[in-house]
Amino acid sequence: MKWSGLKYLVVxxxxxxxxxxxxxxxxxxxxxxxxxxxxxxxxxCHSFVDRRTGIECHAxxxxxxxxxxxRVWEYINRFAHFTSYRHKVLTEYRGRIYQxxxxxxTINSFYGLNLRPYEVEDFILREAGGASPAAPCGQPANLxxxxxxxxxxxLYEAFIKGYTQKQWGRDPRDLPAEIINRxxxxxxxxxxxxSDPWQGMPESGYAGLFEALLRHPKIQVELGxxxxxxxxxxxxxxxxxxxxxxxxxxxxxxxxxxxxxxxxENRLEPYRDVQGTAVLNQADGDVPFTRTHExxxxxxxxxxxxxxxxxxxxxxxxxxxxxxPYYPVNTPENERLMGLYRERLASGHPNMIAGGRLGGxxxxxxxxxxxxxxxxxxxx
Amino acid sequence: MKWSGLKYLVVxxxxxxxxxxxxxxxxxxxxxxxxxxxxxxxxxCHSFVDRRTGIECHAxxxxxxxxxxxRVWEYINRFAHFTSYRHKVLTEYRGRIYQxxxxxxTINSFYGLNLRPYEVEDFILREAGGASPAAPCGQPANLxxxxxxxxxxxLYEAFIKGYTQKQWGRDPRDLPAEIINRxxxxxxxxxxxxSDPWQGMPESGYAGLFEALLRHPKIQVELGxxxxxxxxxxxxxxxxxxxxxxxxxxxxxxxxxxxxxxxxENRLEPYRDVQGTAVLNQADGDVPFTRTHExxxxxxxxxxxxxxxxxxxxxxxxxxxxxxPYYPVNTPENERLMGLYRERLASGHPNMIAGGRLGGxxxxxxxxxxxxxxxxxxxx
Numbered sequence: 104m105k106w107s108g109l110k111y112l113v114v115x116x117x118x119x120x121x122x123x124x125x126x127x128x129x130x131x132x133x134x135x136x137x138x139x140x141x142x143x144x145x146x147x148c149h150s151f152v153d154r155r156t157g158i159e160c161h162a163x164x165x166x167x168x169x170x171x172x173x174r175v176w177e178y179i180n181r182f183a184h185f186t187s188y189r190h191k192v193l194t195e196y197r198g199r200i201y202q203x204x205x206x207x208x209t210i211n212s213f214y215g216l217n218l219r220p221y222e223v224e225d226f227i228l229r230e231a232g233g234a235s236p237a238a239p240c241g242q243p244a245n246l247x248x249x250x251x252x253x254x255x256x257x258l259y260e261a262f263i264k265g266y267t268q269k270q271w272g273r274d275p276r277d278l279p280a281e282i283i284n285r286x287x288x289x290x291x292x293x294x295x296x297x298s299d300p301w302q303g304m305p306e307s308g309y310a311g312l313f314e315a316l317l318r319h320p321k322i323q324v325e326l327g328x329x330x331x332x333x334x335x336x337x338x339x340x341x342x343x344x345x346x347x348x349x350x351x352x353x354x355x356x357x358x359x360x361x362x363x364x365x366x367x368e369n370r371l372e373p374y375r376d377v378q379g380t381a382v383l384n385q386a387d388g389d390v391p392f393t394r395t396h397e398x399x400x401x402x403x404x405x406x407x408x409x410x411x412x413x414x415x416x417x418x419x420x421x422x423x424x425x426x427x428p429y430y431p432v433n434t435p436e437n438e439r440l441m442g443l444y445r446e447r448l449a450s451g452h453p454n455m456i457a458g459g460r461l462g463g464x465x466x467x468x469x470x471x472x473x474x475x476x477x478x479x480x481x482x483x
Numbered sequence: 484m485k486w487s488g489l490k491y492l493v494v495x496x497x498x499x500x501x502x503x504x505x506x507x508x509x510x511x512x513x514x515x516x517x518x519x520x521x522x523x524x525x526x527x528c529h530s531f532v533d534r535r536t537g538i539e540c541h542a543x544x545x546x547x548x549x550x551x552x553x554r555v556w557e558y559i560n561r562f563a564h565f566t567s568y569r570h571k572v573l574t575e576y577r578g579r580i581y582q583x584x585x586x587x588x589t590i591n592s593f594y595g596l597n598l599r600p601y602e603v604e605d606f607i608l609r610e611a612g613g614a615s616p617a618a619p620c621g622q623p624a625n626l627x628x629x630x631x632x633x634x635x636x637x638l639y640e641a642f643i644k645g646y647t648q649k650q651w652g653r654d655p656r657d658l659p660a661e662i663i664n665r666x667x668x669x670x671x672x673x674x675x676x677x678s679d680p681w682q683g684m685p686e687s688g689y690a691g692l693f694e695a696l697l698r699h700p701k702i703q704v705e706l707g708x709x710x711x712x713x714x715x716x717x718x719x720x721x722x723x724x725x726x727x728x729x730x731x732x733x734x735x736x737x738x739x740x741x742x743x744x745x746x747x748e749n750r751l752e753p754y755r756d757v758q759g760t761a762v763l764n765q766a767d768g769d770v771p772f773t774r775t776h777e778x779x780x781x782x783x784x785x786x787x788x789x790x791x792x793x794x795x796x797x798x799x800x801x802x803x804x805x806x807x808p809y810y811p812v813n814t815p816e817n818e819r820l821m822g823l824y825r826e827r828l829a830s831g832h833p834n835m836i837a838g839g840r841l842g843g844x845x846x847x848x849x850x851x852x853x854x855x856x857x858x859x860x861x862x863x
Contacts, residue, residue, distance in 0.1 A: 187680050189569060193672055198597050200588070200672075207759050208580070212592070217578050220756035291759035292573055292580075293783070294674040300567050300784065376600035379587050379671035403673070404680065 106336045111135040114330045115346030117146020118469055119459030121316045122178075122476035123344045128321035130480070135322055140329035144317060146346075146459070147429075148309040148469065155371060158413050159308050160398045163427070164365065165190075165382050166309065167401070169299040170470030176301040179473060182315040185303030186404050190296045194384035196261045203296065203384060205258060206289035213261060223290035230255025242280070249280035254288060265388025270419050271363065271432075279434075299470075304401050339454070344479070346459030348428060349444040355424075357444060360464060361437050362428035366418040368392075376400075377412050392416040431464045486716045491515040494710045495726030497526020498849055499839030501696045502558075502856035503724045508701035510860070515702055520709035524697060526726075526839070527809075528849065530689040535751060538793050539688050540778045543807070544745065545570075545762050547684065547781070549677040550850030556681040559853060562695040565683030566784050570676045574764035576641045583676065583764060585638060586669035593641060603670035610635025622660070629660035634668060645768025650799050651743065651812075659814075679850075684781050719834070724859070726839030728808060729824040735804075737824060740844060741817050742808035746798040748772075756780075757792050772796040811844045818844075 111127045113120040116139035127135045143149050147163035167190040170176050179185075192203040201209045210226070211218055218226055231252055243249035246267065250259045263286070267275045295302075305312040317324055330347060337343065345352065350360045381400035385392055396415040399408045422428060431437070441464045448457055458475055460467050467475065491507045493500040496519035507515045523529050527543035547570040550556050559565075572583040581589045590606070591598055598606055611632055623629035626647065630639045643666070647655045675682075685692040697704055710727060717723065725732065730740045761780035765772055776795040779788045802808060811817070821844045828837055838855055840847050847855065 187569075187682065189567075189675075191672065191674065200591070200597070211580070217580070220759040221754040291756060291780070292571065293759075294571065295569075298783075302567065374601035376671060379600040380673075400671070403678075 106333070106338055106341075109134065109136060109338060109341050111344075112337055112341050113137040113344045113346075115139060115146065115459060115461070116141075116144035116313070116317070116324060116326075117346055117459055118148060118472045119462070119476045120146075120344055120346045121313060122473050123480055124322050125182075125316050125319060126477070126480040128319040131483075133321065137317065137322060137324045138328045138330060138333065139324065139326050142326050144313045144324060144326070145309050148313075150309040152308075153413055156409050156411050156413060158399045158408050159402060160369070160413055160415065161309075161396065161401075162367075163429075164367065164415075164417055165396050165398070165401065166469065167297070167302065167304065167381075168469055169297040169302040170468075171299045171301070172470055172474050174477065175470045175473045178477065179312075179470075183305035183307065183312040185301075186306055186402070187302075188304045188401060188403065189302050190382070191294050191380055192296045192382050192384060193380050194262060194266075194386045196386040200383070201262070202294060203262075204287045204289060205254065205262060206293065207291055209262075210258075210288075213258065220290045223288065227254060227288055230258065245276045245280055246278040246282050247275040249283055250275065250286060253283075253286045262386050265390075266384060266386050266393060268388055269385075269391065269393050272419060272421060306404075341454065342483075343452075343455040345455055345457045346462040348461045349441065349448060349457055349464070352457075353444060353447060357447075358440055359424065360440060360444075361432040361434070362422040362426075363430040363432060364420045364422035364426045365429045366420050368416045368418065370414045370416070372412045372414050373410075374412055375407050375410050377414055392418045428461060430466055431460070433464070433466075437464070486713070486718055486721075489514065489516060489718060489721050491724075492717055492721050493517045493724045493726075495519060495526065495839060495841070496521075496524035496693070496697070496704060496706075497726055497839055498528060498852045499526075499842070499856045500724055500726045501526075501693060502853050503860055504702050505562075505696050505699060506857070506860040508699040511863075513701065517697065517702060517704045518708045518710060518713065519704065519706050522706055524693045524704060524706070525689050528689045528693075532688075533793055536789050536791050536793060538779045538788050539782060540749070540793055540795065541689075541776065541781075542747075543809075544747065544795075544797055545776050545778070545781065546689065546849065547677070547682065547761075548849055549679040549682040550848075551679045551681070552850055552854050554857065555850045555853045558857065559692075559850075563685035563687065563692040565681075566686050566782070567682075568684045568781060568783065569682050570762070571674050571760055572676045572762050572764060573760050574642060574646075574766045576766040580763070581642070581766075582674060583642075584667040584669060585634065585642060586673065587671055589642075590638075590668075593638070600670045603668065607634060607668055610638065625656045625660055626658040626662050627655040629663055630655065630666060633663075633666045642766050645770075646764060646766050646773060648768055649765075649771065649773050652799060652801060686784075721834065722863075723832075723835040725835055725837045726842040728841045729821065729828060729837055729844070732837075733824060733827060737827070738820055739804065740808075740820060740824075741812040741814070742802040742806075743810040743812060744800045744802035744806045745809045746800050748796045748798065750794045750796070752792045752794050753790075754792055755787050755790050757794055772798045808841060810846055811840070813844070813846075 110133055113124045116137050120137060124135045124137045127133050148166045149162045150159050151162060153160050193200050194203045201212055207223060243252055250263050264275055271278055378397050382394055382396055384394045394417045397412055399412055448455060456479055458479060490513055493504045496517050500517060504515045504517045507513050528546045529542045530539050531542060533540050573580050574583045581592055587603060623632050630643050644655055651658060758777050762774055762776055764774045774797045777792055779792055828835060836859055838859060
């Protein structure tokens with residue numbers, strides 16, 4: 104790599120870094136180097152084709168594109184053609200399948216009722232003990248109390264308790280009430296998980312999308328290279344867009360940020376279709392995984408994709424240094440620590456902007472990540 | 484109207500005639516007159532805004548645009564922006580709501596089972612009495628026998644028998660087996676009624692779509708005028724595109740074509756959401772309507788659309804001359820009669836092309852109607 108005179112460096116070839124690099128190359132016409140310590144671009148959107156079956160698998164869990172932000176939709180459509188896939192989420196509880204989020208068919212099926220849309224609100228209010236969700240009587244002390252005050256105990260016990268406990272590794276009575284503002288309860292038969300007007304999957308996979316995004320001749324992607332490998336060679340005047348975790352950047356000088364980890368377990372199944380949908384949550388608290396991905400369902404336009412299927416179970420787990428960080432744990436303590444790291448970055452590294460999910464310590468959907476990157480570029 | 488020198492006349496301002504008129508005006512640059520005996524354009528796609536509620540209602544039942552034909556999608560998008568609405572159909576049987584077409588959740592809910600996708604095929608085969616749908620034992624003598632051979636008696640009795648009887652006004656044992664080739668049974672949780680890649684509703688309604696389609700200055704639309712009003716003034720050299728029924732054109736000289744009629748009953752309901760979905764079929768044979776339309780659900784992007792809703796029940800009925808013809812009854816006798824009318828048209832009216840649903844005596848989805856019109860124009 105030739106560092107002398109380099110004006111723009113991006114650390115991390117995920118969506119945030121990829122979009123910033125593309126804008127710098129295409130709009131400013133300037134060379135830009137993108138470092139990626141993994142052996143592939145795409146960040147956690149990365150997908151690969153399973154050699155045995157030809158099924159496109161998402162390496163870090165199901166990623167479905169959806170947005171209500173017009174400039175993001177127009178931007179990303181320059182690099183991929185999106186299918187008309189619309190994501191659904193089902194959940195299994197005690198061997199039966201229900202629709203998510205909790206909706207009219209979920210309620211009717213769970214309670215054995217035939218409620219009509221206009222009867223749902225009163226029913227949920229009665230279940231929740233008569234307290235209006237808008238003005239609960241007294242402040243709920245934890246997530247469990249909050250959830251019960253919103254949907255009542257039976258729906259909470261079935262669909263929220265076990266899943267939440269597994270997701271965060273804590274009893275919901277030990278989680279802050281503020282984690283949930285509201286629990287969506289749909290009083291209709293809408294089965295779409297997302298309500299965004301633009302939804303779909305990149306027709307040629309996320310690999311195709313990133314190939315197109317980073318194709319510009321002014322962009323140089325270096326795989327298997329991390330920031331620390333090159334930090335002392337980068338010119339002081341170079342602008343750096345950093346999408347790694349800030350605690351790691353500062354060698355954990357002020358302490359470690361807390362993340363939730365995940366483990367994925369892939370299985371080859373001898374059926375053309377095992378679960379009939381792309382993502383099936385597991386609500387039971389005593390089943391250790393939170394969801395099962397059957398990736399072939401993300402691409403119905405590709406047909407049956409063979410007589411076998413890949414099933415991927417997602418197990419949440421405690422995070423230790425060196426693991427892949429997935430979900431930031433946005434407690435007040437972690438937010439305070441992140442604030443300190445941000446200050447240290449601003450004062451000590453004026454040429455560096457941190458962002459993306461890792462660099463921002465924020466869970467972000469893909470569209471928000473792109474929007475964030477476009478805003479960062481617009482502010483240059 | 485000035486008829487002298489007119490080269491192109493379209494009879495009927497529905498999709499077929501509208502597209503042909505638009506092509507003649509835009510591509511050939513020729514003036515074209517469009518006659519429409521109703522007081523509105525749009526044919527049976529016509530929608531209007533209910534003054535009490537502001538809800539867009541479809542005057543002739545729910546019309547959802549969907550297509551897999553790229554040239555049709557590209558063509559129609561010049562005249563309307565389509566929303567991302569994806570149509571679902573539910574059905575009510577004995578007070579409970581099921582998904583249509585028959586799918587994994589329909590089966591599990593109806594039988595009280597927890598089948599998985601890979602168990603559905605064997606289950607349906609057993610229900611159907613062991614006969615493979617691909618090679619039934621013996622020829623089914625009527626629609627009932629055919630349907631039972633495909634899905635078994637319980638599903639037939641619940642979801643097909645009553646609905647079919649009401650739709651066609653005949654016992655399914657008196658309907659030909661050929662009406663159904665196959666009954667789709669989905670072994671998954673896909674809730675989309677249509678599998679076409681392009682689906683949606685025109686954002687500004689069908690009124691907006693037709694306004695744009697017929698806006699060209701070379702197109703002159705005459706509402707409230709029928710073919711018979713002007714037939715003797717049209718120059719002999721004028722090319723005529725006729726989308727009315729051919730039996731009526733020939734004054735029923737060879738007999739009347741058979742149609743199925745419909746009656747719509749609109750009700751203003753004091754609820755924001757009555758049925759939670761746009762189209763709810765009624766499978767019970769003793770309920771006289773076949774479906775209920777709640778039009779506001781066709782436009783979720785417009786929000787709740789007020790605290791009231793319009794519900795429209797659709798009652799099939801016998802057709803008498805003067806009624807609106809809806810579904811052509813494509814029996815061999817009717818096909819023979821239609822063939823005779825076609826011959827008479829070809830020999831006696833060489834400048835006339837008949838088409839559309841009425842002129843072609845064919846039930847056609849909107850996209851097929853557009854494709855038909857584009858092909859007619861291409862052949863001029």
